Amino acid sequence: MREPILELKNVSAAYGRIKAIKDISLVVYPGEVVSIIGANGAGKSTTLMSISGVLPLTGGEIYYDGARIDGIAADLLPARGLCQVPEGRRIFPRLTVEENLDMGAFFRKDKAGIAHDMNRVFQLFPILLERRRQHGGTLSGGEQQMLAMGRALMSRPRLLLLDEPSLGLAPLIVQQIFRIIREINEADGVTVVLVEQNANLALQASTRGYVLETGNVVMEDEAGALLANPDIRKAYLGE
Amino acid sequence: MTIPASRKLWLGYAVAMLWLFALLWPLLGIKPEGLEFADSFALWSTLALASAILLAFWQLKQHGVFDFVSRPAEAVSTVFSKATGRVPSWIWLVLVLAGALVFPLLTERYAQDVAISVLVYICLGLGLNVVVGMAGLLDLGYIAFYGVGAYTYALLSVHFGLSFWLSLPIAGAFSACAGCIIGYPTLRMRGDYLAIVTLGFGEIVRIVLNNWMSLTNGPNGILGIKPPGAYWWSDGKIEHIWLGSLEQFYYVILALAVCTVVAVYRLNHSRIGRAFEAVREDQTAAELMGVNTLGIKLLAYSLGAIFGGLAGAFFAARMRFVSPESFTFIESAMVLAMVVLGGMGSIPGVILGALALIALPEVFRGFELYRMFVFGGVMAVMMIFRPKGLWPAKRMGTRSEERD
Ligand SMILES: Nc1ncnc2c1ncn2[C@@H]1O[C@H](COP(=O)(O)OP(=O)(O)OP(=O)(O)O)[C@@H](O)[C@H]1O
Ligand SMILES: [Mg+2]
Numbered sequence: 001m002r003e004p005i006l007e008l009k010n011v012s013a014a015y016g017r018i019k020a021i022k023d024i025s026l027v028v029y030p031g032e033v034v035s036i037i038g039a040n041g042a043g044k045s046t047t048l049m050s051i052s053g054v055l056p057l058t059g060g061e062i063y064y065d066g067a068r069i070d071g072i073a074a075d076l077l078p079a080r081g082l083c084q085v086p087e088g089r090r091i092f093p094r095l096t097v098e099e100n101l102d103m104g105a106f107f108r109k110d111k112a113g114i115a116h117d118m119n120r121v122f123q124l125f126p127i128l129l130e131r132r133r134q135h136g137g138t139l140s141g142g143e144q145q146m147l148a149m150g151r152a153l154m155s156r157p158r159l160l161l162l163d164e165p166s167l168g169l170a171p172l173i174v175q176q177i178f179r180i181i182r183e184i185n186e187a188d189g190v191t192v193v194l195v196e197q198n199a200n201l202a203l204q205a206s207t208r209g210y211v212l213e214t215g216n217v218v219m220e221d222e223a224g225a226l227l228a229n230p231d232i233r234k235a236y237l238g239e
Numbered sequence: 240m241t242i243p244a245s246r247k248l249w250l251g252y253a254v255a256m257l258w259l260f261a262l263l264w265p266l267l268g269i270k271p272e273g274l275e276f277a278d279s280f281a282l283w284s285t286l287a288l289a290s291a292i293l294l295a296f297w298q299l300k301q302h303g304v305f306d307f308v309s310r311p312a313e314a315v316s317t318v319f320s321k322a323t324g325r326v327p328s329w330i331w332l333v334l335v336l337a338g339a340l341v342f343p344l345l346t347e348r349y350a351q352d353v354a355i356s357v358l359v360y361i362c363l364g365l366g367l368n369v370v371v372g373m374a375g376l377l378d379l380g381y382i383a384f385y386g387v388g389a390y391t392y393a394l395l396s397v398h399f400g401l402s403f404w405l406s407l408p409i410a411g412a413f414s415a416c417a418g419c420i421i422g423y424p425t426l427r428m429r430g431d432y433l434a435i436v437t438l439g440f441g442e443i444v445r446i447v448l449n450n451w452m453s454l455t456n457g458p459n460g461i462l463g464i465k466p467p468g469a470y471w472w473s474d475g476k477i478e479h480i481w482l483g484s485l486e487q488f489y490y491v492i493l494a495l496a497v498c499t500v501v502a503v504y505r506l507n508h509s510r511i512g513r514a515f516e517a518v519r520e521d522q523t524a525a526e527l528m529g530v531n532t533l534g535i536k537l538l539a540y541s542l543g544a545i546f547g548g549l550a551g552a553f554f555a556a557r558m559r560f561v562s563p564e565s566f567t568f569i570e571s572a573m574v575l576a577m578v579v580l581g582g583m584g585s586i587p588g589v590i591l592g593a594l595a596l597i598a599l600p601e602v603f604r605g606f607e608l609y610r611m612f613v614f615g616g617v618m619a620v621m622m623i624f625r626p627k628g629l630w631p632a633k634r635m636g637t638r639s640e641e642r643d
Contacts, residue, residue: 054527073531074526074527075526075529075530075531075532077529078527078528078529079529083528084527086524086527090521090524090527091521091524092516092517092520092521092525094516095516095517099513102510103514103517103525103528103530106510106514106528106529106530107529151528152528155528
């Protein structure tokens with residue numbers, strides 16, 4: 001069996017006294033696209049924030065690349081190849097598109113490599129090249145999502161955590177975003193953890209999936225199997 | 240403008256004038272000898288009449304009565320602004336700098352004294368601008384670093400006879416240390432909490448200066464601080480002189496202010512400056528991008544403190560005397576007001592803000608008793624009409640569809 005790139009062992013996290021996730025265990029292998037689906041408030045974003053080190057754990061362990069990372073400061077993880085595109089994009093509204101992308105490479109010193117990756121981002125999202133002198137806050141929602149993804153790619157991640165990339169976007173843009181997710185997974189070899197409300201789309205783009213319910217993992221399977229599961233279809237695919 | 244709109248306008252005006260009277264009368268009319276109406280009524284009616292005339296003119300202008308004047312004037316001004324827009328900005332810089340250089344040759348003591356204060360406050364404003372404008376940390380105790388710088392030079396000069404130029408970097412370093420010591424516990428807080436805690440620390444520094452008799456001589460202050468020295472060619476040999484005259488002080492602080500402007504400009508356009516802004520915009524997102532947010536805030540805080548400390552050292556040399564009274568909360572508020580009034584994050588804005596807040600009260604000396612009243616009124620009006628400051632920072636986006 002291959003070594004997992006990410007492994008959560010019985011992870012719990014809480015906001016004050018509110019326990020948001022309880023005993024979550026999941027594994028992600030290199031090269032996979034793994035989706036986490038679940039209703040509002042199931043704890044999907046909390047899981048990602050715990051992995052990124054923004055939210056301290058109340059229990060459990062997280063391993064990335066064979067090393068334990070829970071308790072490590074959040075700002076050290078991008079340099080190790082773990083980057084998150086947070087829910088609601090959270091680009092820097094008063095920095096230009098170019099400066100936003102530069103912020104993604106904040107910890108990097110290799111000028112040539114940064115320029116190369118910036119070109120790659122512009123190749124993936126040509127609209128960003130057109131808008132590169134514009135302030136991030138003046139972009140449309142779809143463009144902001146692209147910028148947020150581009151910014152994360154600037155850190156040259158090996159594991160990318162995406163929190164609801166389709167949030168509030170028109171179907172056509174959503175398709176484009178998912179096409180690019182597949183491309184960075186296949187062409188650039190980036191492992192992806194995908195959190196989505198849009199379970200149908202997410203599972204179609206994934207190799208495996210986890211279903212979260214009120215802070216617990218209630219099901220895990222191959223994406224195809226989850227898509228075929230009648231319970232899942234009823235609960236998350238609106239049938 | 241239609242009649243109902245006009246009626247609404249005048250109604251609002253009447254209410255505003257009544258409110259003004261309600262505000263004015265207690266200020267002027269309540270006296271130990273008893274209540275008095277004549278004085279305040281006279282002043283109020285002058286104000287009311289003047290503003291009514293202004294309002295009427297404005298209304299006429301809205302109706303286009305003055306079009307025959309404003310049309311040509313507009314044409315002239317667009318031509319003018321096009322012409323000035325074509326002049327590269329470095330020419331403006333050179334002009335301003337040249338103006339600042341010849342300033343003492345054209346003016347007398349009073350104006351020079353005011354100019355020195357303005358320049359000191361420009362240094363302070365730019366320093367605070369790093370903290371408040373760039374990094375978005377509301378600091379209400381900034382003047383503490385000014386105090387640390389001033390006392391550092393005062394003590395070094397009086398006890399060790401160290402020269403101003405040697406003490407300057409030491410004062411900057413001490414202020415930076417003070418910034419780290421104060422910042423480390425406080426910068427974990429956000430927003431309002433940070434403001435209150437920095438306010439507290441600012442007061443603590445002043446109270447320590449006031450009570451540490453053996454070191455600071457308490458409220459009596461420290462006397463006998465030396466002015467900056469320099470080596471100058473005279474009578475065929477190089478001699479050491481004291482830069483003690485007002486013009487010499489002016490040039491020293493001008494040099495310090497120019498260095499501060501250059502440093503803050505470079506910082507603003509550096510990677511670190513961008514990280515400051517990223518942390519201000521969205522702390523969690525910055526953290527996810529690998530920015531050590533506490534470290535960056537601490538850096539912004541202590542860089543700001545350095546500029547305050549340098550200005551403080553100059554202040555001590557200029558006054559030849561320091562006492563804790565110079566570092567009260569009102570000074571912090573003043574510097575903060577400059578930054579906000581001028582435009583947060585904007586270097587020319589902060590310079591304008593310092594000019595406005597130091598020079599305007601001097602201009603209003605003619606109003607004597609009502610000086611602060613007029614000053615407050617002008618500030619309020621400026622904030623209503625230019626809420627982003629006199630010269631807002633460029634980082635203000637409009638949505639794309641708005642622009643097209
Ligand atoms: N900052 C916070 N403070 C307190 N409680 C929070 C906070 N953030 C989230 N929660 C709570 O934690 C639980 C899980 O929230 P989380 O954001 O992880 O849900 P989610 O699965 O991402 O939902 P959605 O699909 O709506 O984004 C919710 O009950 C939520 O109310
Ligand atoms: Mg969420």
